[in-house]
Structure formats: C-alpha cells, structure tokens
Amino acid sequence: MPEKTPLEAWIARKVTGSSSEMLTTKKLRDYQLNKLGETLDYVRAKSSFYQRHLPRHGAKADCSLVQLEDIGALPFTTAADLRRFGQEMICVKGSDIHRIVTLQTSGTTGLPKRVFFTEEDQELTLDFFHQGMLTMVKPGDRVLILLPGKVPGSVGELLQRGLARAGAEGFVHGPVVTPQAALEQMNRDKVNVLVGIPTQVLTLARVQKKAQVTLPPLHSVLLTTDHVPRSIVRELVKVWGCQVFNHYGMTEMGLGGGVDCRGLSGYHLREADLYFEIIDPLTGRPVQAGEFGEIVFTTLTRTGMPLIRYRTGDYSRFIVDACPCGTVLRNLERVGSRDCLNLGAGKLLSMADLDEVIFPWDGVLDFSARMAEEYGKMVLTLEILMDGPNRERVEQTIRQEVETHPALRNLMEEGQLQVNLNFNADTAAYSGGNGTGKRMICDQRG
Numbered sequence: 001m002p003e004k005t006p007l008e009a010w011i012a013r014k015v016t017g018s019s020s021e022m023l024t025t026k027k028l029r030d031y032q033l034n035k036l037g038e039t040l041d042y043v044r045a046k047s048s049f050y051q052r053h054l055p056r057h058g059a060k061a062d063c064s065l066v067q068l069e070d071i072g073a074l075p076f077t078t079a080a081d082l083r084r085f086g087q088e089m090i091c092v093k094g095s096d097i098h099r100i101v102t103l104q105t106s107g108t109t110g111l112p113k114r115v116f117f118t119e120e121d122q123e124l125t126l127d128f129f130h131q132g133m134l135t136m137v138k139p140g141d142r143v144l145i146l147l148p149g150k151v152p153g154s155v156g157e158l159l160q161r162g163l164a165r166a167g168a169e170g171f172v173h174g175p176v177v178t179p180q181a182a183l184e185q186m187n188r189d190k191v192n193v194l195v196g197i198p199t200q201v202l203t204l205a206r207v208q209k210k211a212q213v214t215l216p217p218l219h220s221v222l223l224t225t226d227h228v229p230r231s232i233v234r235e236l237v238k239v240w241g242c243q244v245f246n247h248y249g250m251t252e253m254g255l256g257g258g259v260d261c262r263g264l265s266g267y268h269l270r271e272a273d274l275y276f277e278i279i280d281p282l283t284g285r286p287v288q289a290g291e292f293g294e295i296v297f298t299t300l301t302r303t304g305m306p307l308i309r310y311r312t313g314d315y316s317r318f319i320v321d322a323c324p325c326g327t328v329l330r331n332l333e334r335v336g337s338r339d340c341l342n343l344g345a346g347k348l349l350s351m352a353d354l355d356e357v358i359f360p361w362d363g364v365l366d367f368s369a370r371m372a373e374e375y376g377k378m379v380l381t382l383e384i385l386m387d388g389p390n391r392e393r394v395e396q397t398i399r400q401e402v403e404t405h406p407a408l409r410n411l412m413e414e415g416q417l418q419v420n421l422n423f424n425a426d427t428a429a430y431s432g433g434n435g436t437g438k439r440m441i442c443d444q445r446g
C-alpha cells in the first residue's frame, strides 16, 4: 500500500487544531461549511462585486448555508467576471496587497485577468508547497525548479521557500529555453528531483539520452501547469527510472490546487483552503458522484480576493473508490486537456489526442498544431521538432499514425481535411515551446 498523502495530516491539523486528532470526512465537511459561511459573510461585507453578485439575506437563495450542498444555489463566478470586475472583488486595502499576478489570456474582451494576493494568501500557498512536496522530497534532496522564480512571490520562488521548510534545497532555473543549460545545471547542482512543465521535461530527457551524458540519478519528477500526456510519463520513467508525479493548480487557486500521492492515481486537494465541486457545464448543476464535469472551486481561507464558485474551464471527476493510500481526502482524476477542436460530423480533436500520437516516438522534442481553412477545406499543420536517431523512420511512423487516427482518417479520405507535417531538426529552434502557457491547437478558421 502506498504511503498516505502528507496532505491528510496537514489538513487534519488545520481542521481539528490538533496534531493528534484523526481527520474524518464529517469533521472536514463541517469545517468547510463553517469556512464557507465565514467567506460569504466576509465578501458581502468587503467586496462591491459580491454585494451585487450574491443574493441578499432573506432572498430565496441567500447566503446562509445549512449544508454544503446549499452552495449550489449561489451564482458562479467566471473568468469574464474576473477580467471585468477583478478590482471590485478585492476585500482588503491596496496596501495589504502583496502580489498581483497578471494573466494575459486569449479572451475576447482583451482585458487581462489580474489575481491579487495578500501576504497571508501567499503564506497559504507556501504552506501547501511545503506539505505537498513532502510526498516526493526528503531532507537533503536537491530540486531543480524549471518554473519562473525570479520575482518574490512567483511560483518558483514560493516553491523554493516551501522546499526549504521541508529541509530540501531548491534551485530556480526558470522555464527551459536551452536544454543544454538546464542539463548542465542538473549536473552542477547534483539535483535528484525536477519540477517542470511536461513537454520541457521531456525535451531534457530526450536531449540527455541522445547526448548520452550521465547525470546524477533523479528519483522524482513533478509535472505541472499543463495536462500530462501518458506518453511523456512513460518516457521519463524509461529514461530516468524515476517516479513521475502530477500537480494541478492555477493562479486563481492560489497557484496550488492538488498533488498526487505515492499511489499516483489522482490528485488530493487542498481541502482546508479550497472547496471543490464538479458541475455539468451546460446546466450548471452538480453531477452525480463519479461523473465527469467542469471543476468549480470556492476559496475558504483567502483574504485578498476570495473567489466564490469559480468556473475553471477544466474537466475531471472525483474518483469514487478510495485511494490506495487510504486517505479520507477526495481524489480528483487527472485533469485532461481542455481545448477541443470541432472537426464536424461529431468528430473532435484535442491537443491531448495529438500528444499521444506524436510524443511516444523517440527523438520528438516538441510540436505545435495549427488548424486553418483554405478553399473550404480544413488544413491541419503540425510543426514537429526532432532530435534523435533514425529520423526518417520516425517521421514515417508519425505520418502513418496521423493518417490512421480515428478522428482524422475519414475526413482525409473524403477530402475534407489536409494534414501537413513539417519536421524540423534544427534544435536551435527550441525555445521552450509555449513557455508556461497551456498548449492548444491554434484554430485560425474563421
């Protein structure tokens, strides 16, 4: 049986106020109900947005919750609300805001999302990073952080501080721009744990494999910021013989949301700080236990900019069976790629589909995908960066895999879709892919 997630003991301390008391589902739910009530009172007193947005006391669905399920009567908060009314969601004085994260998104309004954190909010994130990393890190470990970390309060800097609390040393490298430089640092600083973005970490593994350089052994890799293709996990395990963990989070959650336990079968969540729901994205109603839907969360302990029923746009489900680690915490299935391209005739294509077709093949470092329309025909262009042996054979295999893919094959045969594969072996062209953003198929159709 895998070791129980360290998040349980941490959450038990927060919920019960004692380090010896056991956590039960009932204690956790009572605590969450209480914190939800406090949060609702707080935002109604402090935020002009929520004063407008939430029903008044005494209204049919007011803010008094008798049970957790009553939260379903409250309206959602969306990314569009955050863009338009972000300033009005702030519940503290400007001087109490310690960090502002600006997220440039491809949203139609052109307004960026801004998320505001107080020092206490940042401490909550730091605390989660400390406790979450205990899953894979022990004192004395050396961790290379392939995430932005130059600015105080940035994800990499908070992670470095969280690791120090766990007795481990974090080295902030930043996102991978030059694989060679990251590999050199892995060697120089004798790191045995990596934290990074899935495709960037894959690139390191494949460049190292090709160059046949020996590095100090890695025991764990934590992948974060984007969905994790199974083919990438398989390759990392093969090249490094390490365990590969996933983290799920977004800036709005306070950077961190949840992390795998050693059972590696889904994320356990920061349930003392965040209350999660899964809803039907069309009706907005909660789904049945174990069904897929959109992830919605409410902050329970945030002071700067609390979020009530925030729609993430991510899809997943709660796994109904108990986690093999034996925790009472919930277990959220790995979050998949959120973007899906409509190909017509009921066919959909996502970056995750393409990932599983393209990444398994040796030498593939990264790729991008673009869909356009020319003379009424869809044109999918895949730019694939390669650096490995037997290039011709690998290229031919990828071509075959794409041409026989169930979502693409018929459309190609019927002349509705053309696929262009461009292989590039100039690894100087590597630029870290999409940086820290989520990888998506770029849809240029009108």
Ligand SMILES: [Zn+2]
Residues within 6 Å of the ligand: 004, 005, 261, 262, 263, 268, 323, 324, 325, 326, 327
């Ligand atoms: Zn578990």
